[in-house]
Amino acid sequence: MSDVEAVRARLKRIFSEVFEDAGVEYSDSLSRETLQAWDSLGHIRLISATEEEFGVQFTIEEIERLTSAAQLLEKLSRSA
Amino acid sequence: MTSPTAMTDLPWLPRPAADLRARLRALEQEAPADWGLQLRGIANQFLSINHAMAVAQTLERLRERGPASALTAFRLGLVSNATVDFIKPFLVASALRYGIALEIVAADFGQSVQEALDPGSRINQARPHAVLLAIDHRGLPFRRADSAGWPLFDAQQVVDELATIRSGFRQHSGAVCLVQTLPAPAELLFGSLDAATSGTLRASIAEVNAHLARDVISSGDVLIDVDWLAQSIGLETWYDERNWHIARMPFAQRALPCYAEQVARVIGAMRGKSRKCLVLDLDNTIWGGVVGDDGVDGIALDPGDARGEAFRAVQRAAADLRRRGVVLAVCSKNDEAIAREPFRSHPGMILRESDIAVFVANWDDKATNLERIARALELGIDSLVLLDDNPVERAQVRGALPQVAVPELGADPSSFTRILMVAGYFESTGFTAEDLARADQYRSNAERERALAGSRDLNDFLRSLEMVIEFAPFGAAGRKRTTQLINKTNQFNVRTRRYTEQEVAALEQSPEHYTLQINVRDRFGDNGMISAVICSKRGEEWEIDSWLMSCRMLNRGVEQAVCNRIAGDALRAGAKRLIGIYLPTERNGIVRDLFQRLGFEQVESTATQQRWLLDLAAFQPLEVFCAEQAAIAPATASAM
Numbered sequence: 001m002s003d004v005e006a007v008r009a010r011l012k013r014i015f016s017e018v019f020e021d022a023g024v025e026y027s028d029s030l031s032r033e034t035l036q037a038w039d040s041l042g043h044i045r046l047i048s049a050t051e052e053e054f055g056v057q058f059t060i061e062e063i064e065r066l067t068s069a070a071q072l073l074e075k076l077s078r079s080a
Numbered sequence: 081m082t083s084p085t086a087m088t089d090l091p092w093l094p095r096p097a098a099d100l101r102a103r104l105r106a107l108e109q110e111a112p113a114d115w116g117l118q119l120r121g122i123a124n125q126f127l128s129i130n131h132a133m134a135v136a137q138t139l140e141r142l143r144e145r146g147p148a149s150a151l152t153a154f155r156l157g158l159v160s161n162a163t164v165d166f167i168k169p170f171l172v173a174s175a176l177r178y179g180i181a182l183e184i185v186a187a188d189f190g191q192s193v194q195e196a197l198d199p200g201s202r203i204n205q206a207r208p209h210a211v212l213l214a215i216d217h218r219g220l221p222f223r224r225a226d227s228a229g230w231p232l233f234d235a236q237q238v239v240d241e242l243a244t245i246r247s248g249f250r251q252h253s254g255a256v257c258l259v260q261t262l263p264a265p266a267e268l269l270f271g272s273l274d275a276a277t278s279g280t281l282r283a284s285i286a287e288v289n290a291h292l293a294r295d296v297i298s299s300g301d302v303l304i305d306v307d308w309l310a311q312s313i314g315l316e317t318w319y320d321e322r323n324w325h326i327a328r329m330p331f332a333q334r335a336l337p338c339y340a341e342q343v344a345r346v347i348g349a350m351r352g353k354s355r356k357c358l359v360l361d362l363d364n365t366i367w368g369g370v371v372g373d374d375g376v377d378g379i380a381l382d383p384g385d386a387r388g389e390a391f392r393a394v395q396r397a398a399a400d401l402r403r404r405g406v407v408l409a410v411c412s413k414n415d416e417a418i419a420r421e422p423f424r425s426h427p428g429m430i431l432r433e434s435d436i437a438v439f440v441a442n443w444d445d446k447a448t449n450l451e452r453i454a455r456a457l458e459l460g461i462d463s464l465v466l467l468d469d470n471p472v473e474r475a476q477v478r479g480a481l482p483q484v485a486v487p488e489l490g491a492d493p494s495s496f497t498r499i500l501m502v503a504g505y506f507e508s509t510g511f512t513a514e515d516l517a518r519a520d521q522y523r524s525n526a527e528r529e530r531a532l533a534g535s536r537d538l539n540d541f542l543r544s545l546e547m548v549i550e551f552a553p554f555g556a557a558g559r560k561r562t563t564q565l566i567n568k569t570n571q572f573n574v575r576t577r578r579y580t581e582q583e584v585a586a587l588e589q590s591p592e593h594y595t596l597q598i599n600v601r602d603r604f605g606d607n608g609m610i611s612a613v614i615c616s617k618r619g620e621e622w623e624i625d626s627w628l629m630s631c632r633m634l635n636r637g638v639e640q641a642v643c644n645r646i647a648g649d650a651l652r653a654g655a656k657r658l659i660g661i662y663l664p665t666e667r668n669g670i671v672r673d674l675f676q677r678l679g680f681e682q683v684e685s686t687a688t689q690q691r692w693l694l695d696l697a698a699f700q701p702l703e704v705f706c707a708e709q710a711a712i713a714p715a716t717a718s719a720m
Binding site for chain 2: 017018020040041044045048060063064
């Protein structure tokens with residue numbers, strides 16, 4: 001499994017936990033525009049769960065910018 | 081052993097079960113009649129934010145289908161200068177732990193004053209039972225806008241604004257306000273001087289808190305000491321600047337569970353849901369070790385000893401709770417006399433027997449005993465908190481009596497006191513003279529009950545143990561255990577004579593000696609060899625050279641059965657008198673009156689020795705509660 005695949009698998013778990021009640025199936029194309037449950041509070045929950053899982057801390061600029069699954073995947077794969 | 085101890089993890093709660101979401105889904109689908117109780121059970125674990133949201137959602141869906149019988153409805157107004165969307169599900173989930181079904185009516189962000197003063201506002205129209213003022217220093221007018229110089233901050237405007245909000249809600253909705261004390265920020269202006277300099281934010285906040293502490297309770301409002309909470313988990317953890325700037329979250333996400341807990345327990349206290357009685361286990365809960373095995377002198381309770389100090393801290397906390405009106409009870413798997421012994425004779429004990437309203441020490445299961453305690457005190461079972469170091473007992477009680485609060489405890493006794501004292505079981509919104517008298521009232525009620533129920537119960541209980549006693553002379557099979565008992569037993573030991581294994585072996589063959597090894601089993605299992613006797617045969621007079629017994633067996637009629645046995649065997653061998661000798665030591669006071677209880681006559685008493693005589697011709701066998709197993713030959717005596 002490549003690094004990207006490993007990160008994607010972990011992101012998938014996080015998305016299903018955070019958006020479980022919305023019945024969300026992970027895909028790279030998910031974004032704040034397309035997913036209703038990914039509102040401002042959903043965003044905070046997603047970011048904290050991601051930070052906890054990957055042991056990282058994003059800057060406030062990054063938090064405002066990381067608004068799609070693809071962006072998260074890219075950012076985390078690069079830093080991994 | 082790793083168990084959480086950080087307060088943000090609510091360490092007194094069990095960790096969430098893996099099937100939490102599945103149970104919520106099942107509850108929503110089936111909506112059973114007791115869904116309130118079940119949902120309360122699910123909420124009674126440590127919940128993450130995602131769990132809390134799921135629990136709150138389940139409550140909302142089930143409530144649409146009908147009221148919950150086991151839950152008390154409570155409408156809470158909520159005003160804040162911050163985002164409350166995260167707080168809401170946690171408040172709902174936490175309130176469920178106290179049997180409260182919360183309905184939250186929230187004002188728009190930062191609209192506290194308008195919401196309070198407008199009779200037509202959402203909150204005032206909803207007629208809530210209480211309004212939570214979830215406002216921190218950033219939402220209050222601390223900063224002096226009117227001057228460019230000093231002071232930079234001022235308390236008076238804040239005190240006035242909070243007073244305005246409180247009186248507005250009282251006037252227009254009839255609700256009491258839950259007023260939060262304010263944590264100071266982690267940043268300083270001068271440094272240490274901030275605390276001492278009027279006009280700094282730190283000094284102004286301290287001034288407001290002091291004012292609230294004086295004013296809130298007497299006004300009929302309720303205080304929530306958020307300042308204490310933030311200090312306890314640390315200001316550095318409490319304030320999360322990133323989440324404040326991004327989402328206007330008033331404090332760190334990690335602090336949500338403990339914040340909501342603190343609010344919920346106050347609401348619980350307003351509705352009479354606080355606990356009234358602390359039930360204490362004994363061994364390894366309020367002292368270190370097992371008193372039945374280690375003896376009163378062997379338990380850890382000494383000042384200066386780390387473990388002893390840790391357990392003394394637990395006792396001091398319990399004694400302090402009693403002083404404020406919490407009733408104390410004991411529930412221990414022990415023989416009662418042994419369990420009471422440290423209370424009577426251990427100098428390291430802080431709790432006294434007179435502090436304990438109901439003292440239950442027996443071998444029944446804890447759930448049954450907790451029901452007895454509740455009955456004796458005429459309290460609901462949901463008034464009890466059980467402090468018990470044993471995870472098996474905790475699980476048994478949680479399963480059988482989910483209404484009893486049972487804090488999780490780790491392996492380290494130095495963590496017990498804080499867990500007990502911050503878990504919020506005894507939260508109170510006021511303190512009266514009645515509270516002070518309460519613990520004593522419960523005690524005298526329980527004593528009356530006990531006098532009525534008294535001795536009949538003890539005999540019934542002993543019979544219920546279905547004890548079977550087995551006698552055999554000393555033999556090779558039990559020799560190791562016999563030697564161990566002879567050399568280890570300090571309490572129930574009339575002469576405290578020690579014998580080596582070789583000497584014990586010699587006694588097996590000695591025609592001048594009579595020996596007994598005694599095994600007892602009961603419906604809870606085999607206790608193994610618990611007692612040994614050596615008599616010197618001197619024609620018509622037999623003298624008890626040694627008699628010792630494990631303290632676990634005390635008060636179960638075992639010594640009576642042993643006495644019957646010795647007397648019978650001596651008579652058959654042609655003896656006329658049985659001599660008992662008691663040599664007092666520091667530790668064997670427990671058998672000081674043994675021979676008297678068994679019907680011996682005292683023939684000599686000095687400071688160092690008592691001599692007792694039993695006339696065998698006149699001896700009437702004593703009442704016993706155990707059946708006797710047929711005697712077996714030493715060669716086949718069961719090994720330990």
